[in-house]
Amino acid sequence: xxxxxxGKSPTKNIITKKRITxxxxxxxxxxxxxxxxxxxxxNTKRALITKRPTPINVVKVDYEKGARxxxxxxxxxxxxxxxxxxxxxxxxxxxxxxxxxxxxxxNNISLHQIEHLEMVKxxxxxxxxxxxxxxxxxxxxxxxxxxxDFHQKxxxxxxxxxxxxxxxxxxxxxxxxxxxxxxxxxxxxQL
Amino acid sequence: xxxxxxGKSPTKNIITKKRITxxxxxxxxxxxxxxxxxxxxxNTKRALITKRPTPINVVKVDYEKGARxxxxxxxxxxxxxxxxxxxxxxxxxxxxxxxxxxxxxxNNISLHQIEHLEMVKxxxxxxxxxxxxxxxxxxxxxxxxxxxDFHQKxxxxxxxxxxxxxxxxxxxxxxxxxxxxxxxxxxxxQL
Numbered sequence: 001x002x003x004x005x006x007g008k009s010p011t012k013n014i015i016t017k018k019r020i021t022x023x024x025x026x027x028x029x030x031x032x033x034x035x036x037x038x039x040x041x042x043n044t045k046r047a048l049i050t051k052r053p054t055p056i057n058v059v060k061v062d063y064e065k066g067a068r069x070x071x072x073x074x075x076x077x078x079x080x081x082x083x084x085x086x087x088x089x090x091x092x093x094x095x096x097x098x099x100x101x102x103x104x105x106x107n108n109i110s111l112h113q114i115e116h117l118e119m120v121k122x123x124x125x126x127x128x129x130x131x132x133x134x135x136x137x138x139x140x141x142x143x144x145x146x147x148x149d150f151h152q153k154x155x156x157x158x159x160x161x162x163x164x165x166x167x168x169x170x171x172x173x174x175x176x177x178x179x180x181x182x183x184x185x186x187x188x189x190q191l
Numbered sequence: 192x193x194x195x196x197x198g199k200s201p202t203k204n205i206i207t208k209k210r211i212t213x214x215x216x217x218x219x220x221x222x223x224x225x226x227x228x229x230x231x232x233x234n235t236k237r238a239l240i241t242k243r244p245t246p247i248n249v250v251k252v253d254y255e256k257g258a259r260x261x262x263x264x265x266x267x268x269x270x271x272x273x274x275x276x277x278x279x280x281x282x283x284x285x286x287x288x289x290x291x292x293x294x295x296x297x298n299n300i301s302l303h304q305i306e307h308l309e310m311v312k313x314x315x316x317x318x319x320x321x322x323x324x325x326x327x328x329x330x331x332x333x334x335x336x337x338x339x340d341f342h343q344k345x346x347x348x349x350x351x352x353x354x355x356x357x358x359x360x361x362x363x364x365x366x367x368x369x370x371x372x373x374x375x376x377x378x379x380x381q382l
Contacts, residue, residue, distance in 0.1 A: 048310050050270055056247045056260065069247065069263040079241055083274065085283070088315025090276035119239050124279025 028173060030097050030132045030139070034082070037177035047182060049084030049091065052077065078112040080127075086182065087191055090125035092117065093144075097132040103158035104131055106151060114151050117144040126189055130171070130181060131164065141184040142168030219364060221288050221323045221330070225273070228368035238373060240275030240282065243268065269303040271318075277373065278382055281316035283308065284335075288323040294349035295322055297342055305342050308335040317380055321362070321372060322355065332375040333359030 031051075041047040055078075060071035080094040094117070096108050120127045127144040146167050150159050169184040185191065225242075232238040246269075251262035271285040285308070287299050311318045318335040337358050341350050355361075360375040376382065 042310070045310075045313065048307075048314055048316075053244050053246045055244045056249070056263070058247070067265060069265070070261060072247070072260040072263055074258060074260070085281035085311055085314045085316040088280060090279065090281040092276070116239075119233070119236070120276055122236065123239055123276045125239075125276040 028132070028134075028137075028139075028178075030095055030130070031081075033173070033178040034095055034130065034181070037179050037181065038082070038084075040177035041182065047084060047086040047091070049082050049086070051082055052079060076110060076112075078110070079116045080113055086126070086185065089191075090120070090123075091185070092120045092125055092127040093130060095130045095132075097134050099135050100158070101133065101135050101161075103160045104133070104164070105158045106156070109147065109151070114148055118148055121145065121148075126185065128185070128188070130179070131168075133161065133164075136161075139171040139173070139179065140164040140168035141171055141181050141188070143188060219323070219330075219369075221286055221321070221325075222272075224364070224369040225286055225321065225372070228370050228372065229273070229275075231368040232373060238275060238277040238282070240273050240277070242273055243270060267301060267303075269301070270307045271304055277317075277376065280382075281311070281314075282376070283311045283316055283318040284321060286321045286323075288325050290326050291349070292324065292326045292352075294351045295324070295355070296349045297338075297347070300338065300342070305339055309339055312336065312339075317376065319376070319379065321370075322359075324352065324355075327352075330362040330364070330370065331355040331359035332362055332372050332379070334379060 035051060038047075038049045038051070041049060055075040056072050057075050058069055058072045060069070062068045062070045080092050082095065083090070083092040085091065094109070094113060096104070098104050098108065117127045121144060129142050129144060129147055130139060131142065132139045142164055146163065147159065150156055150163075169187065171179050171181055171184060173179055222242075229238075229240045229242070232240060246266040247263050248266050249260055249263045251260070253259045253261045271283055273286065274281070274283040276282065285300070285304060287295070289295050289299065308318045312335060319332055320335060320338055321330060321332050323330045333355055337354065338350065341347060341354070360378060362370050362372055362375060364370055
């Protein structure tokens with residue numbers, strides 16, 4: 001395994017060279033790393049997972065400027081960040097990061113997303129969360145069922161770290177793919 | 192009223208009942224009807240299919256106005272319009288309309304979309320096209336393979352209507368769901 005200073009690969013620097021490294025993002029950038037992994041999976045024909053664009057509500061378009069949008073705003077994602085196909089099956093997941101050291105706050109997840117994931121699960125799709133505890137430098141993959149249960153039954157406001165160690169799988173960061181989360185998916189769903 | 196490049200507003204499916212039927216849209220509005228069908232499939236727990244938002248490249252955001260986007264432009268979709276989960280499997284399709292009476296012009300489909308669909312197919316997902324011949328008031332569901340083959344091997348610029356009648360399935364419009372395309376999917380893939 002090749003380790004780069006800062007935990008960043010050369011390709012990553014090309015894509016994110018404009019990003020300023022400061023105390024706030026000293027660690028890995030979860031979303032960028034998942035995107036790179038998805039590119040790797042696509043190139044190696046293992047899976048095709050795409051990121052849903054953040055929905056934008058367009059208010060005003062200037063046609064004299066060639067359909068340039070002059071007023072719009074970001075909307076909340078009501079589904080999840082990623083979906084795609086793996087071994088013919090439908091796969092759907094959400095990636096989240098917390099600075100918290102002992103638990104994952106549930107206010108990170110909207111009720112719409114919980115409903116969406118529950119529906120996917122009922123329809124036989126695979127759905128899970130990839131959760132990064134940035135202060136601990138740990139990333140877990142956990143079945144959405146665990147999160148949904150916490151959300152609905154426990155009425156807790158956060159999920160203790162121990163739940164992730166017990167019911168989830170810790171993901172290691174490597175060179176290529178950056179985060180080999182599909183190996184964890186294979187194990188979780190016995191594919 | 193805001194005009195979008197494809198003539199459709201994001202809220203259109205909500206307000207279709209107010210739609211004025213005139214000479215210009217005497218026929219069905221394919222996208223709106225598919226969206227309504229997907230809502231029906233979701234409510235009846237048959238499938239969960241979502242429309243990918245049109246990708247927008249955000250150039251400028253005014254944070255003083257509360258993260259209001261002040262400059263952005265529409266990008267070309269490099270994937271397809273719809274994807275989701277049906278019977279645990281991954282489903283991916285593109286909806287297209289033509290005014291042509293005898294054939295479907297291939298310049299309606301980008302090379303990126305062909306590549307995307309071919310990849311989905313290789314990974315075991317179900318992918319197809321829903322093509323509307325608006326002047327004929329006919330809608331067909333056809334496996335993406337037929338379209339990909341035409342695109343790659345025949346080097347033709349359009350696909351004759353006869354190919355759709357022979358290799359595709361004609362879809363009927365009804366009340367609810369508006370277009371019951373999943374019955375055609377069942378038949379096509381023997382689900």
